Amino acid sequence: MHYVLGLSIFAQGTSELMLAGLLTEMAGDLGVSVPQAGLLISGFALGMLVGAPVLAVATLRWSVALLSAAAMLGILLKIPGGRPAADSQIRKELRTMVRPQLWLSYGTTALAIGALLVSFAYLGALLSDTTRLADDWIPVVLAIYGLGGFVGIVAGGRTADAHPLTSLYVGMTGVVVTSALLAMTAEYAVPSCCCHSCWALSVSASTRP
Template identity: 30%
Template sequence: MSPSVDGRSRKLPFVVWVLAVGTFLMGSTEFVVAGLLPEVADDLGVSVSRAGLLITAFAAGMIVGPPVMAIATLRLPRRSTLVLALVVFALGHVVAALSSNFAVVLVSRVVTALATGAFWCVATVVAARAAGPAATSRALGLLMGGLTVANVVGVPLGSWLGQVSDWRGPFWVLAALSACAAAVVGRFVPDEPRRQPPSVRAEFAALRQRRVWLVLGFIALLMGGVLATYSYISPLLTERAGVPAGAVPLVLAVYGLGAVLGTAVGGRVGDDRPLATMIASAGTTTLILCLLVFLSTSPWVTVVLVVLLGATGFAATPVLGALVVRFAGSAPTLASSLSSAASNVGVTIGSWVAGVALASSLREAGPPLVGTVAAALTAVPLTALALLRATRPETPPRRPGAEAGPPAETGRASPPY
């Protein structure tokens, strides 16, 4: 291995860290409302269940937003798109903080979700190209680490701030921080010249790659299984395992730390062994979810399994993002945006089915059972990917003279998946 490649694989470019700050802010805003729903409902004159639509609206925006915004901003320079997304994100929070009308706040949540989608799909491509093929999974692991750290640090801090001041306080802080992030991104993210104008046709052509859809299916199943269980983790801990209600936030924080660790390790190992990382993550996650079904009557065993679930469930996420970018070839933006949409589709469907299972005779064992089935079904896309690897590989779409995706070099810099 050449020193340059080796050096690049050891140290990530500063721009990746800058983009990770943006994902931290955007991850914080998605669930910070969950800890403030009674205050929001009381101030805006709606029921708590209706105030919960602020979370649903953001999730819906994250399903539709990334692919729509990927196409809408395709011809903009990537740096401009990132800055614009952060500015719109900040303005959305300002509007929400100033408004006393629930409908306006709801619309502002949809707008901030669209901005989040635009930022994520472009940040993924920029980080992957900046890191190079030897460190793509590590770079995307850092970006996704921003999201997991947001759940461990950003959401609890935002909820605390909203409790001690006013529910609008976290919105003002997020608006100010995202405005600062826009200035930093504009200063440090390079505005890379493109050899040819981006092509919407090429972006859609990338979706003809079977491997792209197999990875997207894997994302939906794995994230759907993990987060369907996580959505109902509180009743599992308190009513089935007998964990005191006051200890639940601590368990969730440790779960988040496990997710941060899993993402970091998966990103580092996945650059060399992507398919093996996916198999290990899916297999251990399926086993842990299955054990939760049968062993979650013991508080200590349940806590240990929940923490392990965070680590194993998120270990494959940076690899999956890297493979989507790689398989899409010279047109990665739309495909990358669909990875975020696939995750949210999996979470939406998985949490709905888990809710039905919770209300059935399975009770608190229902959600982890649903998660087990979903995680086990990842064997289908995994098998198909392994078969494609063993036969003639697909060639990623590339227009003559188009901007190249992460190069498929031999050796450690670009391992076979």
């Protein structure tokens, strides 16, 4: 199950986040500023939120249907069985939806993910315009960023079950500290790259609880 879900998230994340490394070039090709080109990412997010489900239902494209069916089949085959009866759990699950702690957790996760996506969207432009990094090195920094995120996911996943609040506090503190350090070191290549990796690690770890 872990491999199926991991592959699905990898495919989705790649399609969503690949614009970050292409933003400067896209702005140049389109003849607009980098912030204006960044609106493409906002448009992509809106398309994912509204357009994708509607389009999938309305058009019933076979390629989308087949891929979705394959992913669903793989997940169903890998999810452990032996779950309790659904009727006794639905009311319990619905009652938890009114708990303020749950919505606080949702809000914290949304804030962390928002910080991740907003900053990552302009990472390529930051490295190119502020850090003055050569174009050939930007993919390397993005890979280092991804490695930090991977380590954060693994570490957060291992500690969140036993110490959820501690994982959350440590991760969010790391986000704040590394964001401040990044703002102070953005002009310097090595410190900036280290901050990017540690920042990705902190965000990924803080959202696992």
